[in-house]
Amino acid sequence: MDYINNFAFFWIGDDLEIPSYLSRSINFSYKNNVNIFMLTDKKTPPIDGVTKIIRTILPKDIMLARLKAYSQLKINDQVIFLDADSLVLDKVEKFSINETLILFKRNKDGLRINPHYPEYYPEFVGKTIEEVMPFLFGAIVTSSNKSYKNFITILEYAKKLPARFHRWYGDQYALKLVSDSNLIYFSEKNFTDYIDIINEENDLKHIKKNIITFKGKKSKALIIDYFNKKFLIT
Numbered sequence: 001m002d003y004i005n006n007f008a009f010f011w012i013g014d015d016l017e018i019p020s021y022l023s024r025s026i027n028f029s030y031k032n033n034v035n036i037f038m039l040t041d042k043k044t045p046p047i048d049g050v051t052k053i054i055r056t057i058l059p060k061d062i063m064l065a066r067l068k069a070y071s072q073l074k075i076n077d078q079v080i081f082l083d084a085d086s087l088v089l090d091k092v093e094k095f096s097i098n099e100t101l102i103l104f105k106r107n108k109d110g111l112r113i114n115p116h117y118p119e120y121y122p123e124f125v126g127k128t129i130e131e132v133m134p135f136l137f138g139a140i141v142t143s144s145n146k147s148y149k150n151f152i153t154i155l156e157y158a159k160k161l162p163a164r165f166h167r168w169y170g171d172q173y174a175l176k177l178v179s180d181s182n183l184i185y186f187s188e189k190n191f192t193d194y195i196d197i198i199n200e201e202n203d204l205k206h207i208k209k210n211i212i213t214f215k216g217k218k219s220k221a222l223i224i225d226y227f228n229k230k231f232l233i234t
Contacts, residue, residue: 003091004141005030006079008037010066012044012058018220019084021227023049026088028231029210037079039069061163063170067155076145083138083213085220087227090210092194095141097187101150102141103179104191106130119164123173133172135179136191138213150184157183198222 007026011019019038026036027049038050041058054072058065070081078094095102108130115124124132142150158165158174165173178184191197196209198219204226214223 002094003030004078004080004094005033006035006037006075006077007088008039008070008073008079008081009084009086010039010069010081011047011084012041012062012065014045016045016047018223020047020049021223022082022084022086022088023047025227025231029088029090037073039072041065041069059166061166061170063166063168064155064158067151067158067171067174071148071151071155074145074148075142078141078143079147080211081140081142082211085215085223086138086211086213087223087230088211089207089230092210095143095187095189097143099185099187100142100144100147101184101186102143102189103135103175103186104139104189104195106134106136107190107192118168121164121169133169133176135172135175135188136195137172137175139191139195139211150186153183154178 009019009022023036026034035052036050038047038053040053040055042055046053054069056069056072058068073079080092106129111129113124113127113129113132115121154171154174157178158170161170161174179186194209194211196203196207196212198204198212198214199216200219201222204222214220
């Protein structure tokens with residue numbers, strides 16, 4: 001069986017606790033036979049267990065910074081880009097695809113997005129989350145050293161959006177807009193087939209996938225305890 005052997009994540013800042021657990025989980029699951037790429041700025045300290053740190057001068061706004069950081073990685077093999085607040089619990093099989101990009105589609109659960117948080121977004125009034133951000137940006141798979149061009153396309157589109165999108169939501173919203181305009185070409189997968197989303201402690205009782213991502217401030221506190229139970233307690 002052929003497995004994806006490359007992982008990438010974006011992180012900036014001095015608090016390295018959350019991304020360090022992602023790195024450790026990948027190395028545990030792959031028995032250190034894996035490539036982990038940390039995409040960051042010129043100042044963030046290194047994280048233990050990563051294979052390579054790719055540093056670049058980044059925009060000050062976090063959404064633009066992540067997109068530029070993603071565009072720096074060029075590998076002619078499949079790579080999983082993950083949110084740093086994720087854990088990899090086991091090896092992930094390679095995808096059989098022709099496109100250079102795989103996007104994971106949200107469920108159509110009909111939940112309305114709050115247009116007033118964290119600031120006012122008139123574009124979101126009366127809309128559901130999947131209407132304005134149909135794809136997860138926290139889990140993306142690329143398969144070619146030309147895939148970086150997709151992130152540049154999304155970045156250039158995001159730059160044209162109002163400044164509020166440079167602070168929040170810009171990566172996901174720009175991704176929707178460029179996909180609607182057929183500016184990028186991709187394969188589409190249902191995220192529930194590959195990723196478990198953890199919102200609360202009870203969600204940890206029903207894990208079925210090899211990747212889990214923690215959403216919300218409360219769920220972040222669960223990362224360390226679950227990591228210890230999964231990898232350190234026998």
